[in-house]
Amino acid sequence: MRTLALLATVLLIVSVSAAPVPVEINAVELIVNGGFEDGPEVEVYTSLDEKSDAMKGWIVTRGQIDYCGSHWRAAEGKRSLDLHGSPGYGGVKQTIKTDKGATYRVTFQMAGNPNVGSKKMTLAVWANKQTKGFEFDCTDKSIEDMGWIKQSWDFKADADETVIEIATTMKADEFGGPALDDVSVKRLK
Numbered sequence: 001m002r003t004l005a006l007l008a009t010v011l012l013i014v015s016v017s018a019a020p021v022p023v024e025i026n027a028v029e030l031i032v033n034g035g036f037e038d039g040p041e042v043e044v045y046t047s048l049d050e051k052s053d054a055m056k057g058w059i060v061t062r063g064q065i066d067y068c069g070s071h072w073r074a075a076e077g078k079r080s081l082d083l084h085g086s087p088g089y090g091g092v093k094q095t096i097k098t099d100k101g102a103t104y105r106v107t108f109q110m111a112g113n114p115n116v117g118s119k120k121m122t123l124a125v126w127a128n129k130q131t132k133g134f135e136f137d138c139t140d141k142s143i144e145d146m147g148w149i150k151q152s153w154d155f156k157a158d159a160d161e162t163v164i165e166i167a168t169t170m171k172a173d174e175f176g177g178p179a180l181d182d183v184s185v186k187r188l189k
C-alpha cells in the first residue's frame with residue numbers, strides 16, 4: 001500500500017509539473033471605459049461617425065458604428081457596440097501607456113448583430129503592427145440571448161504608447177455586424 005501511495009504521489013507531482021505555467025497578469029486596467037458605459041445619451045442605439053470621441057476614452061476609426069443601448073442585451077452593463085453603423089463598416093481605438101518589450105493581454109466580449117443576413121461575424125484587433133482576427137457564429141442567437149464569448153489575444157509593445165484598434169473585417173451587412181463589449185488590456189508580469 002505504501003508503494004501505491006508513493007506511486008500516486010509521484011504521478012500527481014508529474015502531472016502537476018507537466019501543466020503549463022500559469023501566466024501572471026498585472027491587476028492594473030489600462031483601458032478607460034472598456035465597457036462603453038460612459039458615452040452619449042442613447043435609448044435604442046445611436047450612430048457615431050468616424051473620428052467621433054463621444055465615448056469616453058475611445059475614437060471611432062472608420063466608417064460608422066452604432067452605440068447600442070436597449071437595442072440588445074450587453075455583455076456588461078447596459079451599453080455595447082455594433083461595429084457596423086447605419087450604415088458603415090466601423091472600428092474603435094484607444095491609446096494606452098505601454099512599456100517597451102512588455103507583453104499585454106487584450107480581452108473583450110464578442111457577439112454579432114442577430115438581425116442581419118450574415119451568420120459569421122468577423123473582427124480584428126491591431127496593436128503595434130500585430131493583428132489577430134476573430135469569428136463569431138450568430139446562428140440561433142437573439143437580441144435577448146446574444147451568446148457573448150470572451151476572446152483573448154497577447155501582443156508585445158515596443159513603444160511608450162500603443163494604439164489598440166478593434167474593427168470589423170466584414171464587407172457584408174453594412175447595417176449590422178460584430179458586437180463588442182467589455183474591452184480590457186493588462187500587462188503580463
Ligand SMILES: [Ca+2]
Pocket residue numbers: 035036037074075076077078079080181182
Ligand atoms: Ca457595456
